[in-house]
Amino acid sequence: MKPASFDYLRPATVADALAALAAGGDDARVIAGGQSLMPMLNMRLVQPRLLIDLSRLEELRTLKADSGWLSVGAAVTQAELLSRPTLRDEVPLLAAALPWVGHFQTRNRGTVCGSVAHADPSAEMPLCLVATGGAVVLRNAKRRRTVAAADFFVGPLTTVKAADEIVESVRFPLAAAGSGHAFREVSMRHGDFAITACAATVDGTQASLAVGGVADRPTLRSWPLVGGALLSDLDAALNAFAWDLGGDDDQHATARYRRDLVRRIGRTVLEEALSCRR
Amino acid sequence: MPPLKSAATPVASVLAADARHTVTVVLNGTPRTGQAHPRLLLSDFLRHELGAHGTRVGCEHGVCGACTVRIDGVAQRACLTLAVQADGRRIDTVEGLSQSNQGPTEGRMTALQEAFRRHHALQCGFCTAGILMSLSDYLGRNPKPTEEELRDMLSGHLCRCTGYAGIVRAVMDVTGQAAACDTRSGEAAHV
Numbered sequence: 088m089k090p091a092s093f094d095y096l097r098p099a100t101v102a103d104a105l106a107a108l109a110a111g112g113d114d115a116r117v118i119a120g121g122q123s124l125m126p127m128l129n130m131r132l133v134q135p136r137l138l139i140d141l142s143r144l145e146e147l148r149t150l151k152a153d154s155g156w157l158s159v160g161a162a163v164t165q166a167e168l169l170s171r172p173t174l175r176d177e178v179p180l181l182a183a184a185l186p187w188v189g190h191f192q193t194r195n196r197g198t199v200c201g202s203v204a205h206a207d208p209s210a211e212m213p214l215c216l217v218a219t220g221g222a223v224v225l226r227n228a229k230r231r232r233t234v235a236a237a238d239f240f241v242g243p244l245t246t247v248k249a250a251d252e253i254v255e256s257v258r259f260p261l262a263a264a265g266s267g268h269a270f271r272e273v274s275m276r277h278g279d280f281a282i283t284a285c286a287a288t289v290d291g292t293q294a295s296l297a298v299g300g301v302a303d304r305p306t307l308r309s310w311p312l313v314g315g316a317l318l319s320d321l322d323a324a325l326n327a328f329a330w331d332l333g334g335d336d337d338q339h340a341t342a343r344y345r346r347d348l349v350r351r352i353g354r355t356v357l358e359e360a361l362s363c364r365r
Numbered sequence: 366m367p368p369l370k371s372a373a374t375p376v377a378s379v380l381a382a383d384a385r386h387t388v389t390v391v392l393n394g395t396p397r398t399g400q401a402h403p404r405l406l407l408s409d410f411l412r413h414e415l416g417a418h419g420t421r422v423g424c425e426h427g428v429c430g431a432c433t434v435r436i437d438g439v440a441q442r443a444c445l446t447l448a449v450q451a452d453g454r455r456i457d458t459v460e461g462l463s464q465s466n467q468g469p470t471e472g473r474m475t476a477l478q479e480a481f482r483r484h485h486a487l488q489c490g491f492c493t494a495g496i497l498m499s500l501s502d503y504l505g506r507n508p509k510p511t512e513e514e515l516r517d518m519l520s521g522h523l524c525r526c527t528g529y530a531g532i533v534r535a536v537m538d539v540t541g542q543a544a545a546c547d548t549r550s551g552e553a554a555h556v
């Protein structure tokens with residue numbers, strides 16, 4: 088299990104990286120933490136001609152809370168974000184979900200933006216981005232554009248990002264006063280990809296549930312709060328959501344089990360989010 | 366020990382796929398240089414190019430943890446790192462754990478390794494180097510982990526023969542959180 092041959096570039100600037108990416112076309116790939124790409128290279132599932140290393144670009148090592156957003160640059164690792172002392176107040180959902188992304192050792196390298204770019208349907212970072220109503224900042228050699236999380240993910244490992252673009256940063260809205268958040272997932276072992284992951288957010292007027300691992304992308308649904316409480320027929324609403332998500336049978340679980348997890352964990356996280364409003 | 370070059374030192378031009386490139390690392394405190402094609406994994410560079418065989422290779426896709434080393438102090442998978450990415454960096458492997466002082470304890474195992482021995486935390490030892498390197502980073506950040514936290518960290522390693530009970534006991538012991546030893550007295554007295 089060794090990668091096929093490729094040229095390697097460690098660019099000095101983001102502009103150099105983007106120029107090389109534009110010139111390389113479909114034969115070029117960026118590598119960030121390598122925690123998803125290196126296994127794919129080792130198994131020769133992908134065989135790029137040119138690898139462009141973003142991981143040591145200081146320009147992308149940006150992490151700041153500013154005008155309502157927590158902005159996470161492309162060189163920031165999952166471990167760096169998790170160890171941010173103010174994360175629990177800024178984006179509590181991330182503080183709850185990040186420990187579920189792989190293991191201590193893979194979080195030390197894997198990036199938040201890399202996980203979003205990779206777009207695994209059961210990955211926690213894309214789920215949190217959709218659940219919180221975050222955004223993705225894309226950049227190519229000529230321009231920058233911002234795409235809402237809800238529009239970014241298209242299907243398994245597929246996003247609206249063009250081949251010549253990188254994810255420069257991802258932005259999570261800072262939690263509003265009076266909002267509540269909860270996260271749970273079921274996986275075969277801790278650190279494995281989720282069979283189903285649920286992230287709930289509750290604010291003054293509505294309760295929202297985002298689900299990963301069932302449909303082909305993280306998916307969000309919201310319901311109004313009635314007199315400050317969850318819908319009285321929440322079970323029916325969750326059942327309808329579960330069937331809309333569908334899901335497939337695979338080696339880890341059946342679609343039916345996944346839908347059942349949506350009904351059960353969905354209710355649990357919504358109740359938890361409602362009860363922990365700050 | 367500072368890295369040889371700034372961690373941000375850029376590679377000015379593309380490193381060609383079919384050529385071998387000079388890679389210099391500080392391996393366990395000593396600068397070492399070898400040659401690597403861009404596709405060479407750090408795990409293979411350490412073993413085959415530098416002859417440091419303590420780091421083991423299992424799955425080569427990040428799951429088993431056998432290849433875990435410290436890069437600039439941080440525990441990471443050597444099989445998910447290219448040798449060229451490690452250029453200019455500090456690499457610590459299991460060979461560097463034993464005491465390197467010039468006194469009578471030169472070459473002796475560290476307290477963590479001794480605790481592994483006392484508590485039978487290894488049999489074949491294939492997983493051990495990686496687990497020790499993870500712990501040497503992790504315990505620096507979390508010096509007294511709960512058993513739950515420790516088991517969570519160990520989820521990044523697969524041990525196929527000993528299981529994890531002895532490993533957990535060894536770490537609890539060395540972090541001063543458990544009875545010294547529940548193994549046969551003859552073994553323990555030997556220490």
Ligand SMILES: Cc1cc2nc3c(=O)[nH]c(=O)nc-3n(C[C@@H](O)[C@H](O)[C@H](O)COP(=O)(O)OP(=O)(O)OC[C@H]3O[C@@H](n4cnc5c(N)ncnc54)[C@H](O)[C@@H]3O)c2cc1C
Binds near residue numbers: 123125161189200202
């Ligand atoms: C044992 C193991 C367990 C894991 N478990 C989980 C888990 O439970 N949940 C989970 O979500 N993930 C898990 N992962 C994957 C996670 O660790 C990766 O970090 C993440 O999926 C990708 O981030 P990366 O920085 O490593 O990206 P890379 O591996 O470097 O790249 C992944 C893909 O994204 C592209 N890419 C990366 N960064 C950018 C960018 N800035 N702009 C454009 N494209 C980019 C690359 O070209 C590549 O196609 C696991 C990995 C391992 C090895």
Ligand code: FES
Binds near residue numbers: 423424
């Ligand atoms: S050989 Fe690197 S994790 Fe298994």
Ligand code: FES
Binds near residue numbers: 489524528
């Ligand atoms: S001691 Fe043999 S695999 Fe762990």
